[in-house]
Amino acid sequence: MNNNKILIADDIHPIFIEQVETLGYVCDYQPTIKLDGALEIIGEYAGLVIRSKFNVDKQLIDAAANLRFVCRAGAGMDNVDEAYAAEKNIALINASEGNMDAVGEHAVGLLLSLMNHFNTADAQIRNGEWKREANRGFELKGKTVGIIGYGFMGKSFAKKLSGFEVEVIAYDKYKTGFSDRYAREVSMEEIVKQSDVLSVHVPLTKETNGMINDELLFHFKKPIFFINTSRGKVAKVRSVLNAIKDGKILGAGLDVLEVEKFPGLAEQEWFDDLKKSGKVILTPHVAGWTFDSYRKISEVMAAKLAALRLEIGD
Numbered sequence: 470m471n472n473n474k475i476l477i478a479d480d481i482h483p484i485f486i487e488q489v490e491t492l493g494y495v496c497d498y499q500p501t502i503k504l505d506g507a508l509e510i511i512g513e514y515a516g517l518v519i520r521s522k523f524n525v526d527k528q529l530i531d532a533a534a535n536l537r538f539v540c541r542a543g544a545g546m547d548n549v550d551e552a553y554a555a556e557k558n559i560a561l562i563n564a565s566e567g568n569m570d571a572v573g574e575h576a577v578g579l580l581l582s583l584m585n586h587f588n589t590a591d592a593q594i595r596n597g598e599w600k601r602e603a604n605r606g607f608e609l610k611g612k613t614v615g616i617i618g619y620g621f622m623g624k625s626f627a628k629k630l631s632g633f634e635v636e637v638i639a640y641d642k643y644k645t646g647f648s649d650r651y652a653r654e655v656s657m658e659e660i661v662k663q664s665d666v667l668s669v670h671v672p673l674t675k676e677t678n679g680m681i682n683d684e685l686l687f688h689f690k691k692p693i694f695f696i697n698t699s700r701g702k703v704a705k706v707r708s709v710l711n712a713i714k715d716g717k718i719l720g721a722g723l724d725v726l727e728v729e730k731f732p733g734l735a736e737q738e739w740f741d742d743l744k745k746s747g748k749v750i751l752t753p754h755v756a757g758w759t760f761d762s763y764r765k766i767s768e769v770m771a772a773k774l775a776a777l778r779l780e781i782g783d
Contacts, residue, residue, distance in 0.1 A: 472514070472515040472535050472537075473493055473494045473495050473515060474494070474495050474496075474497060474513060474514045474515055474516070475489065475494050475495070475496050475497065475514060475515065475516035475517070475518060476497050476499065476502075476507065476510070476511060476513075476514040476516070476517050476518070477496055477497065477498045477499065477500065477518040478499060478500070478502050478507055478517060478518065478519045478522060478523075479500055479518065479519050479520040479521075479522050479542060480500040480520070481500075481518060481520075481542050481766070481767050481770075482763050482764045482766070482767035482768075483767075484764055484767045484768055484771070485518070485767035485768075485770055485771050486498065488767075488768070488771035488772075488775075489771050489774055489775075492774070492775055492778055494515075494516070494774075497514070503523075504522075504523040504529075507523070507529065508528070508529060508532050511529060511532050511533040511536065512532055512533060512534045512535060513535070514533065514535065514536060515535055515536065515537045515538070516536070516537065516538045516539070516540065516774075517533070517536060517538075517539045517540070518539075518540040518542060518770070519539065519540070519541060519542070519548075520541070520542045520543055521543065521548055523548070524548045524549070524550070525539055525548065525549040525550060525554070526550045526553075527550060527553050530550065530553055530554060530557055530559065533559075536557070536559055537558075537559060537560065538559060538560040538561070538562060538774065538777060539554065539559060539560075539561050539562070540562045540563075540564075540770045540773075540774065541561070541562065541563045541564070542564060542766050542767065542770060543563065543564060543568065543757065543766065544563060544564070544565040544568060544569075544572075544621070544622065544672075544757060545563070545672045545673060545700065546561060546563055546672070547672060547673040547674075547700060549561060560777055562770055562773045562774060562777065564765075564766040564767075564769040564770050564773075565620065565621040565622065566621060566765075566769050567762055567765040567766030567767070567768065567769040567770075568757030568758070568759075568762035568765065568766055569621040569622055569624075569625040569757075570625055570761070570762070570765075571756060571757045571758065571759040571761065571762040572622045572625060572626070572670075572698050572756045572757045573622065573625030573626040573627075573628060573629040574629060575698055575724060575752070575755070575756035575757070576626045576629075576668055576696050576698050576722070576756065577626065577629045577630065579696050579698070579722025579724070579750055579752070580609070580666060580668070580694060580696055580722060581609070582722065582750055583694050583696075583719075583720035583721070583722050583748075583750060584606050584607040584608075584609065584694060584720070585604075585606035585607075586603075586604040586605075586606055587750075588747070588750050589603075589604065589747050590604040607719075609630075609633040609634075609635055610633060610634040610635065611634065611635070612635050612636075612665040612666060613635065613636045613637075613638060613663045613664055613665050613666070614627075614630060614635050614636070614637045614638070614664065614665070614666040614668065615638050615639070615640070615660040615663065615664030615666065615667045615668070615693075616637065616638070616639040616640070616652060616667075616668050616669075616670060617639075617640055617641075617657075617660065617667070617668075617669050617670065617671060617680075618639075618640075618641055618669060618670035618671035618672075618699065619639040619640075619641040619644065619647050619652065619654075619670070620641070620670065622670040622698070622699070622757075623639060623641070623652075623668075623670035624649075624651060624652070626668055626670060627639065627651035627652040628651045630651070631650070631651055636653070637651060637652040637653065638652060638653050638654075638655040638659060638660060638663060638664070639652040639653070639654060639655065640654070640655055640656060640657045640659075640660045641654075642657075642676075661685075661688050661689050661690065662690050663690075663691075664689065664691065664693055665691055665693060665694070666693060666694045666695075666696070667689070667693050667694070667695050667696070668695075668696040668697075668698070669681060669696070669697050669698075669699045669703055669704065670698070670699050671699050671700075671703060672699070672700065673699070673700035673702055673703060677699075677700075677703050678702050678703065679702065679703070679704075679705050680703055680704075681695075681697070681703060681704035681705060681708060681709070682705050682708045683705075683708045683711060683712075686708060686709075686711075686712040686717050686718065687712075687717070689717060692716055692717060692718065692719045693717070693718055693719065694718070694719050694720050694721070694722075695709060695712075695718050695720070695721045695722070696721075696722045697721075697722070697723050697724065697725055698722075698724045698725065698756040698757075699725065700725055701723075701725035701726040701727045701728070701729055701754075702727050703725075704723070704727075705727065706723075706726060706727055706737070706739045706743060707738075707739045709721050709723070709749075710739060710742050710743065710746065713746060713748050713749070718748070719748065720748045720749070720750070721748065721749045721750070722749075722750045722752075723749060723750070723751055723752075724751075724752045724753075724754055724755065724756040725754050725756075726743075726751075726754075729753070729754055
């Protein structure tokens with residue numbers, strides 16, 4: 470290789486380094502590096518590995534004169550300027566296969582917790598309250614689960630539901646003919662008409678930004694349980710809270726929010742209402758981040774990099 474150096478700018482499992490070094494790459498592991506520091510040295514590297522620390526935008530790509538590939542240790546590419554990378558012939562690698570099981574299981578966990586009031590029941594008992602009737606739950610069996618986005622994550626969620634005796638329907642704007650043993654392909658109109666549960670598994674794009682809003686939620690024919698393990702900006706939090714208030718949403722499990730991390734999250738106009746709602750379960754963007762997926766993501770990236778190396782004759 471003329472240039473075999475990879476800058477690893479985020480924390481990843483060491484299995485990635487072990488496996489790509491057998492391919493002849495040299496890894497520079499700098500998980501604490503900041504954007505300014507990366508901009509100063511990125512021109513030396515053929516590859517960049519990142520999670521979500523900073524954006525791989527025009528500024529960084531222009532500074533990376535020798536960059537040939539970017540590995541994103543996760544599912545989405547929303548912090549990478551994909552179009553500009555394509556112009557510069559930079560290959561992009563993500564690892565959806567590495568955390569799809571984690572996301573599917575987390576979504577099921579949120580759903581079961583919501584339907585059975587696990588969060589409120591636990592808090593009440595710890596506070597000396599024993600309220601059986603107030604915490605009577607719903608069964609999944611016989612319900613219709615609607616999925617928007619049937620890629621790795623959507624399919625994983627559907628697969629995890631296969632033992633619950635539910636009907637799973639799925640809509641995906643960008644693919645057709647994907648019906649399988651786990652879900653039946655339907656139109657968006659059928660999602661809105663039939664769903665008892667709605668789970669979103671789409672990347673963040675201009676089209677999906679704010680797609681779960683007042684107008685869409687208004688049109689659902691039945692009250693729903695809502696799950697979002699995709700990206701926070703896909704669902705407007707105020708719209709979710711409005712739908713809860715109006716009885717359109719029975720409960721919401723949100724692993725992602727429009728604004729994440731503090732102090733920024735606490736400054737949002739909807740945050741107090743979100744905190745006070747007993748019909749919302751929150752997790753800190755960890756659906757795809759398990760001890761198992763930590764390793765699997767790195768294994769998937771390494772395998773894809775090996776395939777890319779063969780493809781470009783590196």
